[in-house]
Amino acid sequence: MADRNDILVQCTRCRNxxxxxxxxxxxxxxxHSMVCPRCGCKNYYDMTPQVAWCWASGLIEMGSEEQVPEGGIIIARGPKAFLKGELLAAARHGWERDQLLVPGVPEAANQREAAEALDKFLAWRGKSNGRRGSNGVIYSQPGKPMGSTT
Incomplete structure (x- = not known):
């Protein structure tokens, strides 16, 4: 029987x-090695649900649903194994290590331009919602964030 600390995983070989x-x-x-019950593969993806949120500054952070701070705008949801990789490929990289930014938001002259840049980013990334290559990562729709803590 699974305990509450048990996590959902996906085999890298057979996708079980x-x-x-x-x-x-x-x-x-x-x-001893822990292997997939179906194919015997040793490697797996961590499928723990995660969310990504951004700040008015454009800074993107990731964590569990309970970690979303007040004022954070949820922009994407997906498995832990794939969410960060998806954002690493799509977001702008900041000067600091592992700093991800929504393109156009830090450069915006005012809040309206920043909101337009966020909507443009979400519309672009939202095209992959539900597609096989998205690996379960879903972006919120422009103008309709998945949830915010404000």
């Missing part, structure tokens, strides 16, 4: 979704 506790222990050179 299962709980981490369902993985099977097999002997190996280093003791």
């Amino acid at each position: 979704k299962h709980q981490q506790s369902e993985r099977i222990a097999l002997p190996s050179e280093l003791g």
